Amino acid sequence: MxxxxxxxxxxxxxxxxxxxxxxxxxxxxxxxxxxxxxxSYRMTNPSAKYHKRGLPIGVRRAIGNTxxxxxxxxxxxxxxxxxxxxxxxxxxxxxxxxxxxxxxMQYATVLKAFVSDRVYTASVRFLQQHGVDGF
Numbered sequence: 001m002x003x004x005x006x007x008x009x010x011x012x013x014x015x016x017x018x019x020x021x022x023x024x025x026x027x028x029x030x031x032x033x034x035x036x037x038x039x040s041y042r043m044t045n046p047s048a049k050y051h052k053r054g055l056p057i058g059v060r061r062a063i064g065n066t067x068x069x070x071x072x073x074x075x076x077x078x079x080x081x082x083x084x085x086x087x088x089x090x091x092x093x094x095x096x097x098x099x100x101x102x103x104x105m106q107y108a109t110v111l112k113a114f115v116s117d118r119v120y121t122a123s124v125r126f127l128q129q130h131g132v133d134g135f
Contacts, residue, residue: 003040003098011039021069030110031072034101041098042089073114079103080115085122086129094130102126108135 015035018028068074080103090102099105104123107115115123124135 003037005040007042008036008040011036015039016071019069019071022073023070024073027110028070028072031076031106034106035072035075038093038098038101041093041096041101073111076103076106076111077114080107080111080119082116082118082122085119086126090126099127099130099132105132 015032018025018032022028085104085107090104093099093102104126107119107123108127112120127135
């Protein structure tokens with residue numbers, strides 16, 4: 001199905017830029033980019049307004065309200081729990097061709113050092129079930 005350009009533009013405008021005081025500004029920039037691109041795969045109705053299902057308004061709000069300088073890392077790690085792996089949003093992204101933008105992909109790659117073995121293993125299992133190999 002591919003990305004929705006309107007949703008990506010919305011996300012790029014609405015998601016806050018990484019904090020200059022972040023411990024790892026490059027990681028924060030990367031994670032922001034994942035959020036922006038991932039938003040474009042969640043848009044189920046191209047003509048939907050901001051308040052309708054699809055746009056990750058709650059995600060944007062959670063990141064924007066974080067007081068710590070590592071907004072994006074904190075957001076991802078708050079969801080790094082085995083019971084959160086493979087939930088409907090991840091399945092939707094995978095189905096729409098955006099599996100590389102799932103939290104699970106981040107946990108199995110760039111955030112591996114930050115998550116538990118259980119989260120890593122569950123993420124790899126989810127990715128393999130959706131055709132991603134190499135772990």
